[in-house]
Amino acid sequence: MYREIPRLVMFRQFGEDSILMRLAAIMHDFDENLDEKENLISRIYEEIRALLEVSTDFAFDKNLWHDYLTYLLITNENPFTMTAEKVGASNGSVNQFAKNDMRIFCRLYNYDFDKIEEALGIDCFTTVTHYHSISKKEQMFNRNISEKVLDITERLEAVFANEGSLVETGKKDEKGQPITKVIIKDDVEAKVANEMFAIITDFYHDYGVGMFGLNKAFRIRHEDGHDMEILPITSTEYVKLDDLVGYEVQKQELRENTEAFVQGRPANNCLLYGDAGTGKSTSIKALINEYYDQGLRMIEIYKHQFKDLSRLISIIKNRNYRFIIYMDDLSFEDFEIEYKYLKAVIEGGLEVRPDNVLIYATSNRRHLIRESWKDKSDMSDDLHHSDTVEEKLSLSSRFGCAIRYINPDKKEFNQIIMELASRCPEIKMTEEELLAAANQWEIYHGGMSGRTAQQFIDSLRGKAATDAE
Numbered sequence: 001m002y003r004e005i006p007r008l009v010m011f012r013q014f015g016e017d018s019i020l021m022r023l024a025a026i027m028h029d030f031d032e033n034l035d036e037k038e039n040l041i042s043r044i045y046e047e048i049r050a051l052l053e054v055s056t057d058f059a060f061d062k063n064l065w066h067d068y069l070t071y072l073l074i075t076n077e078n079p080f081t082m083t084a085e086k087v088g089a090s091n092g093s094v095n096q097f098a099k100n101d102m103r104i105f106c107r108l109y110n111y112d113f114d115k116i117e118e119a120l121g122i123d124c125f126t127t128v129t130h131y132h133s134i135s136k137k138e139q140m141f142n143r144n145i146s147e148k149v150l151d152i153t154e155r156l157e158a159v160f161a162n163e164g165s166l167v168e169t170g171k172k173d174e175k176g177q178p179i180t181k182v183i184i185k186d187d188v189e190a191k192v193a194n195e196m197f198a199i200i201t202d203f204y205h206d207y208g209v210g211m212f213g214l215n216k217a218f219r220i221r222h223e224d225g226h227d228m229e230i231l232p233i234t235s236t237e238y239v240k241l242d243d244l245v246g247y248e249v250q251k252q253e254l255r256e257n258t259e260a261f262v263q264g265r266p267a268n269n270c271l272l273y274g275d276a277g278t279g280k281s282t283s284i285k286a287l288i289n290e291y292y293d294q295g296l297r298m299i300e301i302y303k304h305q306f307k308d309l310s311r312l313i314s315i316i317k318n319r320n321y322r323f324i325i326y327m328d329d330l331s332f333e334d335f336e337i338e339y340k341y342l343k344a345v346i347e348g349g350l351e352v353r354p355d356n357v358l359i360y361a362t363s364n365r366r367h368l369i370r371e372s373w374k375d376k377s378d379m380s381d382d383l384h385h386s387d388t389v390e391e392k393l394s395l396s397s398r399f400g401c402a403i404r405y406i407n408p409d410k411k412e413f414n415q416i417i418m419e420l421a422s423r424c425p426e427i428k429m430t431e432e433e434l435l436a437a438a439n440q441w442e443i444y445h446g447g448m449s450g451r452t453a454q455q456f457i458d459s460l461r462g463k464a465a466t467d468a469e
Contacts, residue, residue: 001027001111004108005020009101010081011078011098013076013078018072019050020069022047023044027116030116030120037120044116044122048124048128051065052064055068055133057142058145059133060150061131061150063130063157065109065111066109066129066156066157067150070156071149073105074207079094081204081210082209082319085319085321086208086321087205088204089201100193102194102196103189106193106196110183126179130174142214142235144214145215152203155199159195159196160192163188164183164184165182165185166182167181167183208319211232212321214232215232215233216298217300218232218233220299222305228312230316236285236288236289240290241283241287241290243286244282245450247278250272250405254284255290258324261358262295268358268400269346269359270358270359271330271360271362271363271399271401273403274405274406277446277450278405278407278450279450280405281362284328284360284362288324294322295320297323299323299324301325303330303342306341316354317354317356323357323358325357326360326361327359328361328362330363410448417434417435417457418435420457421457427464429460437460441456
């Protein structure tokens, strides 16, 4: 293992603290007799623990070693992978370096741990390469990454099985079944590497690479004394626009603008404004589920972070994705000045906003900066009063697409109730009973809105689940 890794060209920056690099160091010390047996065992168990932690985070199963190597291949950002993201492999000499790396990964996938296990009297590598994981709730792991890693690993293992030779190891798994392993001979290694190259670059074409390829949504963090970080949001709500009842005109306008954006056509920054609880935030969150496979990614940012907007855009502008910078519940008091950062980024700074970035915001206010009666009065002590008012109003005018969401009337509210209830077979009520209960609920819970309707339905589902126990 430690002899192979230095031969990598494109895929070589994994970090000295990675599991792969630390295991390579252990194998080196084992072969060269540079460490005592008990210390080697202790170091190995530390890496096994780290591998199990990664496997828990992403719900890896069966062969954790294979899953981990797959994870490295689809997350490693290097000149080759970043060129191939969302476009796939192109003809060029760099492909030869990448295919050479695939041959090395082929050897890593099929690395024989038997020698070190026999010498040290351990079986932990056998266990993690023939693993039966405990089922987990989806909230406990990153499902998006898990599904992709497991799929790619399964496809790679099929290549190994088709091209390699199957031999018995003489060992048995925890269920008493004989353990076999695949041997890839030198004469088929190049063919296997080419097939691995095709599978991995197809993945880059479909999803991309690294953090942006594997995740839909992100947030930023900038602590004092540290650089700004872009962090993935690993658990996002899986909602589609059709899940939002009503507001068909608003959803269609949002779809048209977003589809133009992901298809590379001119599109506008978008402001969803209006009454609380009408589905503005839900509509925007639904977009990453509707258009993720077309390269759309979303980064959530709060107004106290607006000073980092320029830095954020400089990081994402050269990536082959379409980014929506999402600002929820956007509004400013008259003493807040963060809106000036936003105005400069949207339109007005020297640097042109890149084509792969749009800003989507929600707000209860059409004009995002709070206005007072003083703003409308000529009695203000501001010598250039009209200019001040115009500056405050100019922010919302920079959103070329402004979509209004208003509370439903009685008929529309009842329609929302009936549609939501039809999706919940556990609710056993007549239409008359349902609407009577819903109308009583909204009186005491904030009035008629989509949010109130959903809360009412959730309450009925909770009662139905309690009654069923």
